[in-house]
Every structure is written in structure tokens, then in C-alpha cells.
Amino acid sequence: MTRGVKRFTDLRAWQACDVFKKAVYRLCDKKPIADDLGRRKQIEESSSGPTAHIAEGFGRFNPADFARFCTIARSSLMESQNHLLDFVDKRYITEDVRLQLNQLAETALEEVTGLMEYLQSP
Numbered sequence: 104m105t106r107g108v109k110r111f112t113d114l115r116a117w118q119a120c121d122v123f124k125k126a127v128y129r130l131c132d133k134k135p136i137a138d139d140l141g142r143r144k145q146i147e148e149s150s151s152g153p154t155a156h157i158a159e160g161f162g163r164f165n166p167a168d169f170a171r172f173c174t175i176a177r178s179s180l181m182e183s184q185n186h187l188l189d190f191v192d193k194r195y196i197t198e199d200v201r202l203q204l205n206q207l208a209e210t211a212l213e214e215v216t217g218l219m220e221y222l223q224s225p
Contacts, residue, residue, distance in 0.1 A: 109159035110115055110161075111157055112127050113161070114161065114216050115194065115216065115217075115218075116157055116173070116176075116211070116214040116217070116218040117154055117158065117161075118214075119207075119211040119212045119213075120154045120157060120176065120214075120215065121154050122210075123150060123204070123207040123208050124150045124151050126207050127147065127150040127202055128147065128150075130196070130200070130204065130221070133149055135193075136195050136196075137193050138175075139193075142186065142189065142190070142193075142195075144155050144187055146183055146186040146187070146190075149180075149182040149183040149186060150180075152175070152176065152179035153176035153177075153211060155181050156172045156175045156176040156179065157176050157218075159180075160172025160176075165221075167222070170223050171220050172223035173215050173216075173219035174219060175200070176215050177192065177215050177216065177219070180208050181212070183208060184205055185205055186209050187201045187208075188201065198216065203207070
């Protein structure tokens with residue numbers, strides 16, 4: 104692990120995923136998403152998954168295992184990006200709002216990918 108990382112919350116990848124998750128939670132508090140319980144549950148689960156996967160992988164104390172959990176975290180971020188596209192299609196959010204949230208997801212993806220590549224390096 105990199106120097107100065109004592110807990111999973113110290114990881115930039117976890118922090119970036121947390122920023123995205125919290126932005127999604129704020130979005131889900133607003134109508135009409137707040138009233139569409141099915142879609143709300145889907146995006147809340149997919150956006151909260153990455154932080155949980157990184158935390159679990161960190162706790163494994165095995166770089167290969169941790170990298171596998173980072174792969175799952177990436178998949179959840181991409182699932183969330185797809186849900187945001189659905190929200191535009193349903194006219195729940197504007198394309199501008201989607202782009203703002205998508206940028207947070209992209210930042211998280213970059214950080215998670217960097218962590219995954221670090222863990223897979225010889």
C-alpha cells in the first residue's frame with residue numbers, strides 16, 4: 104500500500120467514490136426520483152457499492168484480491184452512469200445534471216483504475 108494509508112478512507116479511490124455516492128444521494132432526495140422507489144433503489148445501490156467494495160478489498164490484505172474488488176467497484180460506477188442516462192431518458196434530470204454527476208463518476212473511475220493497476224503491478 105502507499106505510504107500514509109492506514110485505513111480504507113485514506114485511499115483517494117475511496118474518497119472519490121464517496122463524493123460521487125453523496126452527490127447521487129442528494130439527487131435521489133429530489134422529486135421525481137424520490138418517488139420512483141425502484142429506480143432510486145437501483146442507483147443508490149450501484150453508487151454505494153464502490154466504497155463498500157474498496158473497503159472490503161482493503162480488508163483482505165491481499166493485493167490480487169483487492170484488485171478484484173476494485174474491478175467490481177468499477178463495474179458499479181459504470182452501472183450508476185447507465186442509471187443516470189435512464190434518468191435523462193425518463194426526464195427526471197437534465198443532460199447538464201447528468202454530465203455533472205458523470206464527471207464525478209469519471210473521476211472515481213480514474214482513481215479506482217489507478218489503484219487497481221497499482222495493486223496488479225509486479
